[in-house]
Amino acid sequence: MLDIPFWKRLLILGLVVLGLLFAMPNLFYKRVELHNDAITAAERNGFESTEQAEARAGWPDWLPSGLVNLGLDLRGGAHLLGEVHVEDVYKARMDGLWPELRDALAAQRDTVGAIRRVTAPEGELAVEIGNPDQMARAVEIARGLSTPVASLTGAGQSDLAISASGNRLQVALSDAEKAAADERTVQQSLEIIRRRIDEVGTREPTIMRQGEDRILIQVPGIGSAEELKELIGTTAKLTFNPVVGRTTDAHARPGTGNVLLPSMDEKDVYYVIEASPVVTGEDLTDARPSFDQNGEPSVDFRFGPSGAKRFGAYTSANISQPFAIVLDDQVISAPVIRQAITTGSGQISGSMNIEESTRLAVLLRAGALPAEMTFLEERTIGPELGQDSIDAGRLSSIIATAAVVAYMIASYGLFGVFASVAVIANVILILSVMSMIGATLTLPGIAGIVLTVGTAVDANVIIYERIREELRAGKRVVKAIDDGFSEAMSAIIDANVTSFISAMVMFFLGSGPVKGFAVTLTIGIATSVFTAIFLTRMMIVLWLEWRKPKQLIL
Missing domain, CATH: 3.30.1240 (Hypothetical Protein, Haloacid Dehalogenase-like Hydrolase; Chain: A; domain 2)
Structure with a gap:
């Protein structure tokens, strides 16, 4: 029957209201984005600056703050294709x-x-x-x-x-x-790049493998490809090596098993160090920006148990001997071991400002790339182009919605108004679900929303046409509407299941733009079924209870 219990009406209205609430932050995108960035930065650094406090206060903490992340084609950003030197x-x-x-x-x-x-x-x-x-x-x-x-392929060898x-x-x-090492190297590079990018707070980057030794990196919202290269391209390789000697001769022969490296702070000073390090940056468990005893920016670091054990054993056996702290083939410092360092913690200081110490801590925390990477392709998409795409997508969505609304009202009168309200609610629910799950909206994703707007009324059309058939058969208004909904249900379910299967195939087998389209289409299928079957039905029931019509022209 058409009778809908009170609790079910509250549930339907509650879901729509929740959808409005979770979609609302997207109307204040910049303000909410600054609020979220301030919270993330404060949690990462362990303290909150005055600017971060002001940004956080720009949006109430008790309101939802999830946003639909904008993809590279909408927000602008950087695109890189790198080759890993395995x-x-x-x-x-x-x-x-x-x-x-x-x-x-x-x-x-x-x-x-x-x-x-x-x-x-x-x-x-x-x-x-x-x-x-x-x-x-x-x-x-x-x-x-x-x-x-x-590895499975090399088992027994x-x-x-x-x-x-x-x-x-x-x-x-x-x-x-070598084959197993190549696979591990590329996978490790993928993970480290992802960790480095996540550390600086970028949203929804695309980091994926292409071919045997190439990695595709797309990061929305970053200033330029050069900025992204600085973050990713630096290996931030930290090692602690025994010192063999010190010289001012840039062409001195270090000897077999040794290397000649320049000092970072001392001009025309070079150190001969053993090529094999005592411990490396891979043994680090934490690195944070700090200040040294002179108030200068520095980086505090801490080794894991195995690294601390090796470092403690080395320093215990080499008291009064120098050792070098090497970062990216430059000697940061070469202090003399005064006593055994068994705590597993230490400090890197030198000629750096606060920004440099923060960036170094980020790179060390993320780990060193296992191999050098050469960038074969780089591209910067400006925010202006992204804004043009957003404007075009918004215009196309408005035109599509207006056209669908006009057609439905012209075809079905008041019931067309109900369907139009359901279509608008459907778009709002799509945005709210994407905001809650942190999905990324791309230009193909906007196309998916536009397509959903066009197809969202399919269920209403099927229902209304079945109601027309029941009315022509001479049934009463309430009975015709009830039978129309019941008889149309199987066709609606079948149509949406086949669409859902297609969307799943695109999501799991596609990549990039295809996935963006599949995500919005899948969410749109679920929300359109809800709005067509439940929301539209409830609006019709409320109208029937209010007007109690004896006949219906549809």
């Missing part, structure tokens, strides 16, 4: 293996003789031993350092390829390990 990982793995292999061979010095690292192709490790006739023993020792490949010729032992990654 070969860098091979070299890093061999450099990291050398201390272990050196110590293992040194323990058998009486057998294999003197050992030394010699020049080898990039990504390989070459070692000469003093007793060539004991090469079999040296190979056995090297193989003892290998581990199984940690070793991660090291070891060969020998004369007195020369050659070590490299096996093909299976």
Whole structure:
């Protein structure tokens, strides 16, 4: 029957009112956005500045503050396509293996003789031993350092390829390990880039893999591609290395296993340090901007348990010896170890301002990129172009809604007005759901909303046409309306289920713009069914109870 219980009427109206409430922040987009940014920044930094307090006060905390995030094509921003140099990982793995292999061979010095690292192709490790006739023993020792490949395709294979010729032992990654390392490197780069971008508060970036070693990065709201490159392109590679010596000769030969790096603060000063670090930035668990004992900007950092243990053991064994804090191949400082540092925490200070210390802390907290990245494509979309897209999308939505409303009223009179109210409520509900889940609206997404406006009345048309048929059959007004809703239900469900399946296929198999279209279409399907079946029905019932018509011209 058409009778709708009071609790159900309250529920329908309550959902519509909630939709209005959660969609409302989008009418005050800039103010709410500043409010949300201020809260996020205060939580991240642990304190609230005066500007952040003013921005937070610009929108009441008790009101919903979710917004429909604007995509790159609507907000403007930066687009980058980067290529990951996976070969860098091979070299890093061999450099990291050398201390272990050196110590293992040194323990058998009486057998294999003197050992030394010699020049080898990039990504390989070459070692000469003093007793060539004991090469079999040296190979056995090297193989003892290998581990199984940690991948399904390389299961059962070793991660090291070891060969020998004369007195020369050659070590490299096996093909299976290279394939596994490539996969890990790209996935790790994806995660680190995502963490770095999230740290600075950008909304809904698109970060996805393309091909074997490329990454697509699209960040709405950022100033330019150069600004994005500065954030992503910097490896922020922090290491703590033993110091071998200090010189002013920029062309000094550091020797095998060592590197020559410039000082960041001291002009024409260079340090010879061991290439293999004691600990790296990957051992960090936290990094925050701070101030040193002189009131200058600095960065406080803290190691995890394994890093703290290694750093504590090294400092305990090397008191009165210098060690270098190296950031991106520059020596920040080379302090002398006065006492063992076993707490796992320390401080980086130098010539930096507050902005630089904050940015350094962000990069260290996000971690170092495992390999260098080259940007093959870069593009900046200005906010003016994005605003033009928004204006065009808004105009198209208004025109589509007005056309649908005019057609429905012309075709169905008062019932067309009910359908038009439902269409407008449907658009509001779409925006409210997108605001609650933090979905991103793109230009194709606007097209999805426009399409939903056009198709949202399909259910009403089916219902009204069935009511017309029932009226022609001579049924009373209430009975005709009741049967019209009941008989149209199966057709409405079938039509929307097929549309939903299509939207799901586009969402899971598509990417970028296609996904944006699928999201708005899926939400629009759900809200249009609700407004057509429940909201329109309730409005008709209220009208019937009020007017009690004896006949109906539809």
